Amino acid sequence: MEKIILKTARNVRFQIKQGKRDEFTRLFNDEVIPMLKKQDGFHSELAMLHDSNASAISVWKDVQSADRYQSDLYPQLIRRLEPVMAGAPTVETFEVTATTL
Secondary structure, eight states: OOOOOOOEEEEEEEEEOTTOHHHHHHHIIIIIHHHHHTSTTEEEEEEEEETTEEEEEEEESSHHHHHHHHHHTHHHHHHHHGGGEEEEEEEEEEEOOOOOO
16 A cells, blocks of 8 residues: 655635534535545545634645645635635645644
């Protein structure tokens, strides 16, 4: 079995509109994650909620894959999530230095 070295993680943070938590969860599970799974270099996703705060961390094989996703698919996914988001998301990209994935 080939060992996969993960190099990049993206953290997208945003606010969920009041009363939209269930819709966000449904959209993320039914639409966002299946689309992410089709992206070259995508490894895993972790979406978290605390009150109205949302954070979604995606892990990528390399920075090129994460950058390609950022320019190609990310704008479409954000448009799809706009009905449940309050305001614009904040995106941070990190170098992965340790993981149990």
